[in-house]
Amino acid sequence: MTLDSQATVSAEIAAIAADAEAAGFETVPQPQLAYPPYRSSVLRSPTRDPKHADPETIELWAPAFGHRDVDPLEADLTIGHAGEPIGERITITGRVTDGEGRPVRHQLVEIWQANAGGRYVHKRDQHPAPLDPNFTGAGRCLTDGDGNYRFQTIKPGPYPWRNHHNAWRPAHVHFSLFGHAFTQRLVTQMYFPGDPLFALDPIYQSITDPKAREALVATYDHDVTTHEWATGYRWDIVLTGASRTWIESVDAAGEDH
Amino acid sequence: MTTTPLTPTPGQTVGPFFHYGLPYDGDRDLVLPGSAGSIRLSGTVYDGAGAPIPDALVEIWQAAPDGTVPQEHGSLRRDGWTFTGFGRASTGRDGSYSFSTLEPGATEEGRPAFFAVTVFARGLLNRLFTRAYLPGPAIESDPFLSLLSDAERATLLATPTEHGFEFDVHLQGDSETVFLHHG
Numbered sequence: 001m002t003l004d005s006q007a008t009v010s011a012e013i014a015a016i017a018a019d020a021e022a023a024g025f026e027t028v029p030q031p032q033l034a035y036p037p038y039r040s041s042v043l044r045s046p047t048r049d050p051k052h053a054d055p056e057t058i059e060l061w062a063p064a065f066g067h068r069d070v071d072p073l074e075a076d077l078t079i080g081h082a083g084e085p086i087g088e089r090i091t092i093t094g095r096v097t098d099g100e101g102r103p104v105r106h107q108l109v110e111i112w113q114a115n116a117g118g119r120y121v122h123k124r125d126q127h128p129a130p131l132d133p134n135f136t137g138a139g140r141c142l143t144d145g146d147g148n149y150r151f152q153t154i155k156p157g158p159y160p161w162r163n164h165h166n167a168w169r170p171a172h173v174h175f176s177l178f179g180h181a182f183t184q185r186l187v188t189q190m191y192f193p194g195d196p197l198f199a200l201d202p203i204y205q206s207i208t209d210p211k212a213r214e215a216l217v218a219t220y221d222h223d224v225t226t227h228e229w230a231t232g233y234r235w236d237i238v239l240t241g242a243s244r245t246w247i248e249s250v251d252a253a254g255e256d257h
Numbered sequence: 258m259t260t261t262p263l264t265p266t267p268g269q270t271v272g273p274f275f276h277y278g279l280p281y282d283g284d285r286d287l288v289l290p291g292s293a294g295s296i297r298l299s300g301t302v303y304d305g306a307g308a309p310i311p312d313a314l315v316e317i318w319q320a321a322p323d324g325t326v327p328q329e330h331g332s333l334r335r336d337g338w339t340f341t342g343f344g345r346a347s348t349g350r351d352g353s354y355s356f357s358t359l360e361p362g363a364t365e366e367g368r369p370a371f372f373a374v375t376v377f378a379r380g381l382l383n384r385l386f387t388r389a390y391l392p393g394p395a396i397e398s399d400p401f402l403s404l405l406s407d408a409e410r411a412t413l414l415a416t417p418t419e420h421g422f423e424f425d426v427h428l429q430g431d432s433e434t435v436f437l438h439h440g
Contacts, residue, residue, distance in 0.1 A: 030267050031382035038270075040380030043305035044428050050386070050438040051409075053401050057364035058320050059373050059439060063343035066330030099262040108333075112278025120274040138278040140333075174272060176279060182318045183439040185375050187384055189269040206382050207267045215266055240265035242439045 003165040006200060012037040013205045020208035029212030037202035039163050055183050060244040062178045062185075065108040065142060075141035077111075077153040085135035087116025087154030089230040092173065092190070092218065096147045098180060099240035103147025110176040111151060112138040118157030118171075127159050152230065158197055170197035170204060175237070183241035190235050191217045268383035273312055275377075276347060280314075283335040285346035287317075290357040294322070296421030298372060298389065299355035302348050304380075305429030309352020313378035315426070316345045317356055317389075320370070324362030360391065360421075369395035369402070372415075376426055385436045389415045389424040409435045 016037070033045035078085055092111075096104040114120045114137060117129035121136050135154065143149050156171045172189040179185070191204065195217075198204055207213035215238075224232025271279075288295045302313040319342050320326055327342035335341075346354040363370040371388040390413050396402060402410050412434045415422035427434050 029264065031269065033382050035382060038380070038382065041382055042380075043308075044310065044378055044380035045382070046385065046433060046436055047305075047429055048433060048435075050436040051405070053388075053437045053439060055439040056368065056371075058318065058326055058342075058361075058371075061326045061328070063318055063332055063341060064328045064330055065332060068330045069333035097263065099265065101263055110278060112275060114274075121277050122274040124273055136277065174269075174275065174278060182373050182375075183386070185316070185384060185386075186266065186268055187271050187377055188266060189272075203270060203382070206269075212264065212267055215264060216269065237266045238263045240262065 003162065005165050006167065009037050009164045009167070009202060010200060013202060017205070017208055025209040025212075029207060029209045031206035032208060035202060035206040038206055041206070055181070055242045059183050060181045060242065062107070062180055062182050065178070066106070067142070070108065070140050070142050072141070074139055075151050077135065077137060077139045077151065081134040081136070083134045085115065085132050085154050087132075087135070089152070090155050091150065091152055091224050091226065091230045091232045092235060093148065093150040093224055093232070094218075094235040094237060096143050096149060096177060096179075096237045096239065098184065098243060099238060103145075104143055104179050104239060105145050105147055107143050107178050108140065109143060109149045110138075110140045111153075111173050113153065113173040114156040114159055114171075116154050116157050118159030120159075129157070129159070155192065158195075163202060168197050168200070170195040170201050177237060177239060179239035179241065179243070181241060181243040184239035184243065186237075186239055189216060192233070193217055193220055270379060270382050271314060271377040273379040275314060279345065280347050281333055281345075285344055285354070285356045286335065287340060287342070287344045287356060287358040289337055294359055295357050296360055297355060297418070298358055298415065298422050298424060299353065299418075300424040300426060301352045302354065302376065302378065302426045303352065303428065303430065307430060309348070310378050310428070311348055311350045311352055313348040313352070313354075313376060313381075314345065315348070315354045316343070316375045316377075317358070318343050318373045319358065319361035320364045322359050322362050324364050324370075326364065363395065367395060367398075369393055369399050372424075374424070374426075376428075378428070381428065385428075386439065387426070387434055387436050388413055389422070391415055391422065392417060405435060
């Protein structure tokens with residue numbers, strides 16, 4: 001099979017972007033599920049609009065995770081191996097809130113990523129970049145009492161994929177999040193500022209509203225950077241979706257410390 | 258005082274390489290398979306060509322059999338005794354997934370019981386929500402289900418099997434599953 005060129009895919013991206021801009025963008029900014037420049041979406045996106053269903057009680061609650069589930073050491077992806085991983089050591093931190101700005105407390109955050117060479121520890125990743133014996137690239141943490149999470153890792157590299165000829169993904173970290181309610185469940189990707197591959201990447205561009213997709217880009221934050229140790233990035237996350245009536249005492253009562 | 262709601266963080270695909278990040282030991286066994294009261298919830302995730310999807314991830318979140326909402330910790334480190342109500346299963350090479358769990362109770366008086374289901378996959382740019390309803394008399398009178406056509410409703414009904422229920426997910430096609438938004 002002959003793969004399309006980047007120019008072909010970029011032209012498709014530009015055409016969809018122009019249509020979206022003319023339509024004034026979506027009111028709720030999310031990726032366009034059927035997004036042909038991302039070839040795999042063609043057969044894997046629903047063709048009908050989702051049906052509105054008032055959430056029932058179970059959907060207004062989220063699974064509860066605690067310190068039995070997550071070891072604090074799991075937030076540091078640079079440890080647990082015989083040596084130090086290769087790459088630029090970074091800290092990623094931020095706050096998880098709901099749409100009203102209320103913290104998502106004591107809730108699970110999971111991440112996974114490629115190594116500094118752009119290689120995943122996955123049998124289906126055939127990119128001939130080296131595996132790093134000192135880096136697996138998966139981590140977890142619980143948010144604190146104010147919704148903050150923090151990971152220590154190394155900066156992932158960009159990597160090639162087979163969507164089209166000479167296709168490269170911008171460097172990113174995958175994030176999985178739970179909110180106050182199951183309706184807020186989110187899996188997404190965090191990107192790094194100034195990546196030259198943004199304009200070329202159909203996954204990032206599937207969010208047609210530029211302001212909305214920029215919300216996936218972390219900010220370099222010198223206050224997060226630590227002296228002679230790691231550079232720091234801040235990325236806040238907003239989980240919206242129907243939720244039960246906010247009861248401060250109940251939500252603050254989760255197991256902690 | 259009203260505040261302007263914050264803009265939600267957009268979703269992105271789970272991608273092809275989630276297998277070392279999201280699955281964990283015991284993820285699909287909310288209870289030990291074959292233990293007292295255990296049932297199997299299984300199915301296959303299909304694409305628009307009718308091909309099974311080997312790189313999808315299905316999550317369930319459910320009430321206990323008595324209809325209470327579990328808030329116990331321990332989904333990631335199961336102790337074999339605590340029912341947490343949450344499970345996660347990646348699909349196999351044949352697109353199939355399987356959970357060992359308990360039959361959920363309804364969380365609303367008079368409404369049918371269901372598993373809340375989320376679906377993720379490479380090629381799927383954002384997660385999808387749906388419900389796998391258990392058969393029973395409350396299905397007929399449910400106000401949400403009665404808004405759907407027969408064909409649509411059929412996509413949300415789990416089918417009884419020898420050990421529990423079967424619930425296939427079709428991302429596209431003639432039997433495209435009804436997906437939900439709760440906004």
